[in-house]
Amino acid sequence: MLDLIAAAFERQDYDTAAQLLQQLRHSSPADPWVQFYSGRLDEISGKLDTAAEIYRQLLLDSDRVHARIVVQARQGITRIESLIKAQRQQAIAQATADSDNMQKGVLVLEPIASDRKSEAAGNLAQIMQIDPYTARLQLPSRGWRLYRTGAIGELQFFGQQLLAANIPCFWSTLAEIEQIQVFQARYFEVAPAASVVCQNEVDELSFLSFQWSEVTHKVTGLLPLFEQVVDLNVRGKLQRKTQTQDYAQFCDLHLSDRGYIVRLCDRNYMFHNGIPFSEQQTHNQTTVRINWNHLQNFLDQKLERAESWSDFTIFAETALDRSDLLAPIPSHIHLFRREPTNWDAAFHLYSGLAFLKGRKN
Known part of the structure; x- marks a missing residue:
């Protein structure tokens, strides 16, 4: 037979x-x-x-x-x-035949539980045509992983397959992030409703008023501040090298319905203006770090229903070497830096992705 x-x-x-x-x-x-x-x-x-x-x-x-x-x-x-x-x-x-689908975008993998990694790695390997061992290493256990960049049509093609295989992910164009308007907060003027004095890109001050219930997300992150120092190398000779001297603390408040981000930074928030967050603050008896902590406590009390995102550093580790992606992104971060760094654009990308993900959900 x-x-x-x-x-x-x-x-x-x-x-x-x-x-x-x-x-x-x-x-x-x-x-x-x-x-x-x-x-x-x-x-x-x-x-x-x-x-x-x-x-x-x-x-x-x-x-x-x-x-x-x-x-x-x-x-x-x-x-x-x-x-x-x-x-x-x-x-x-x-998927990329339409010109709109050729826009540059990013595909982000979300964390997946350890007990699901073996199955997910097999699915990821099959979809992306890689070996299962490499696929397992690419699946994040916590925080987001910037997985792939390119034409949004192609990223959507892969993303839909990943979602069908129960691998959590999302994708977005950079153009969508650029459409978000960023307000640099200098100080809060009144409460219980929020009125914040902001500075725009040409250093003009303006007021922005909103209800605390409008804030959908709070995104926090630390950005390293670098300095060049002189040190001795292994041969005992002087050498210059760049070291992290400190960190700037950032906090973004997302007003999703308006398409706004209100950005706060401990380096340029005017703690001695506007409403005080502690009695000591009014007498100039506290450090910037303590004042910032009081401000964060104040915001946490007002934003009990807002979703918090604080895994920026984990995301940054997967994004910092993508200079071709980050360099063109306006960071809307105004720190004194002797040399450009990808950290600033990486934070704005992280916050922007959280903004868009929250709005789409």
């Missing part, structure tokens, strides 16, 4: 081949030739994953399998890989 099945495949009479195979699957399910032809039929029917699994199992059992089957199983895997690659390239081409 195997000869009849082979002849049916030869003349592309797959209905007959399927009928004959059905009989042998009951009588000789462990026969390698039956397994091979079952895989071949799955391949022709478009069940590529099932066919590839059968071919791989035959290769694993090569010590008990006829050499001709091993050769044809390898050829089957090669055909499937080539077909999947061609289908993928065609799908990406279709």
Whole structure:
């Protein structure tokens, strides 16, 4: 009967081949030739994953399998890989055919529980065409991972497959982030309703009033401040190097419905103006760090319903080496720096992504 099945495949009479195979699957399910032809039929029917699994199992059992089957199983895997690659390239081409889908964007992976990582790594490996070990390393356990950049159509194509495989992720264009208007807060003027004195890009002061209930997210992060220092190297010679001397603290308040971010920074918030957050503050008896902590406590009391995001440093570790992505992003951060750094744009990207993710949800 195997000869009849082979002849049916030869003349592309797959209905007959399927009928004959059905009989042998009951009588000789462990026969390698039956397994091979079952895989071949799955391949022709478009069940590529099932066919590839059968071919791989035959290769694993090569010590008990006829050499001709091993050769044809390898050829089957090669055909499937080539077909999947061609289908993928065609799908990406279709996804980016529209000019809007060519806009630059980012794809972000969200943290996944440890007990789900093995399954998720297998799915990620299959979708992205990488090995499972590498895929597992790329899955974040906490915080976001900036996973991929490129045309938003392509990122959406991959993102939809990841979501279908229960791998949490999201994507966004840089243009969407650039549309968010950023207000540099200098001090809060009144409470309980919020009225904040802000400074715009041309150093003009203005008032922005809003209800605390309008704040949907609070995003905090530390940005390193670098200085050049002179130190001795291992040979005892003087050398200049850049070190982190301190950190600037940032806090973004998102007004999603308005498309606004109110940005606060401990380096330029005017603690001696506006409403005090502690009695000591009014007498100039506290440090900037203590004043900032009082301000954060004040905001936490007002923003009990706002979602907080504080994993910027984890995200930054996956983004800082993407200079091609970060360099063009206006950071809206005004710190004195002797040299440009990707940290500033990385924080604005993180806050902007949190803003867009919250608004889409």
